[in-house]
Amino acid sequence: MVKIERSGEVIPKITEVYFGDDCEIREAELPSLCPCCGHNLEKRGVDLVCTNQDCVGKLKVKLRLMNSREALEIVGLGEETVEILVDKGFISTLGDIFSLKFHSKELIELDGMGEKSVSDLLSNIESAAKKDLPSVITSLCIKDVGPKIAKLIAQKLHPQGIMGLILVPEEDLLSIDGVGPVISKNILSFIHSTEECKLLYIYTYNGVGQINTCKPIVCGALNGKTFVVTGTLSKERKLIEQDIVEAGGKVSSSCSSKTSYLVCGDNPGSSKVASAEKHSISMIDEQLLYEMINNVHII
Template sequence: VIKVNSFELQSRLGVKTREPRWAIAYKFPAHQGTTVIKDIIPSVGRTGVVTPVAIFEPVRIGGVTVSRSTLHNWDEVRRKDIRIGDTVVVERAGEVIPHVVMVVKGKRTGKEVVPEIPEKCPVCGSQVVREEGEVAVRCIGLNCPAQVKERIRHFASRAAMDIEGLGEKNVELLYSHGLVKSFVDIYKLKKEDLLRLPRFAEKSAENLIQAIERSKKTTLAKFLFAIGILYVGEYTAKVLAKHFRRLEDLYHIRPDKLMDIPQIGPKIARSVALFFNDEKNLATLEELKSLDLEIENPDYEEQKGPLPLEGLTFVITGTLPRPRKEIEQQIESLGGHVASAVSKKTDYLIVGEEPGSKLQKAISLGVKRITYDEFLKLIEQGGQHENR
């Protein structure tokens, strides 16, 4: 990164939509390598999505040996025409994640094999389905081991329950020995259970038990993210926590009640309602609570009638009189939503000095453009702008 070496000049130059004007990042071309795909195998994630994974001859890229890469989805495999036996160019995207860039079609021999989308789950044998409008194909097996292990790993991840020491290898170990088959089993683990397993000694077993104990005190937002409801990421979990004081307030929720929340669309509403109307899911949640989980909710906001920006979506471009993060927080605290890009769903583009390409996009889509002062006036008027 090359920067202007003066705080005064940095202040005068200011910032653009996404980056400062006083600095520029020079990115070296990603390291690449050529290898041969030996196989394309299906891998099952926590939500049942069956993802194609390329297994190739080990190749050294940027000082690291890689031998596999996700191909993202089966449509992508078709689009790039990737076949078993193909010679491909692989790079490490962001110098971290292996990524198949292209097929070297000039090296094809005619013996390459087009991979087939599996009809059955490779792990549990259940049917694989593809819902209309989605690129993902999913295993619908309720007790699919691959999904169970991935759900447990997700539950324990840092952004969720944050159980240090319960990563992929230990989840596999605990699952294969029958000690952890669900979220509930995590909180029933005892130190002596761990000491009977390979990989665990006195100290490592004690550390994991302590990490599990620490995780019992969490927030509703983190817990909702942890339990792995389809389409509920960190952001949506926080939105739900803002609108529901307690976990129990979501039990037997109707989709239309969820749709009253501006940031929740029909797909998410259906998924959340389906989860919280399933008696088996509710029984699991109650059992978790009985194991001394303390779920606090610092995100809850008492609803005092409609907020001035309720249901409005904003995008910001250019330099404004206040830090952008501060303005975004103000919008969200008043019921609005801040998006990173302009779309047909955008209600207002707040335009500052020297706006970026978002302005042209807003003009082409007919999105209302307002200045910072007009934004403040909009708040005073309760979200009703004269040109809206």
């Protein structure tokens, strides 16, 4: 039996362990070695971090983030597939996914991988070159740089592609609304790391993130308005959000007193609706949103 409490993160922390029938109380001991590679663990804030740069556990997590829907979104490269490809030695760095095309026959032989799966996977990796720059920046797995911050960085880099990141001065990063000293430091640490920086060159060699179509912030029909989207809409949520941004609006993931409108589709999230009601935020449907964008409706 163990006693747990909420720690710094959501994952519960074991504070005490009870042994035997009499439930003798003993202090819980934190692990000192990484369960994936056996290297030493280092305490950084609330996290225990493996000190091994080549840890397979860290590689698998990074691959999962790299392939998330907001990043390269390589369909067919899910958690189980990543597990197999890393364990079988096909992938030992993030950049290795672009070398899989040279092993197609061996991949078909793997358990759970048929001809169609491998063909689709390789084709989807090829398609990663077409992903927009914010998605490519998100796929770099820089700490605290997710889709939103990546988009702001891409706007700052315009019209340069991914290699523009290497030359961007710190003051330019700090001038971005939403980027402070912590995130700026994380980006610069990434750029100055030889190992991490290799990925930028692999991307360039494979044509990934070379074109920056991310336009600088514009003034449009939704200028100065902040939107939160909930429920199922007629098209993909990210496309709706893209339309809002292109019309000069801002998209947020949670409601606050600064939110202008909650865009509701089918089956809207109850917490977002409750939050909107609490803050007296106007709730609109998709049709009204597009009337606003097209200046048909007076805001």
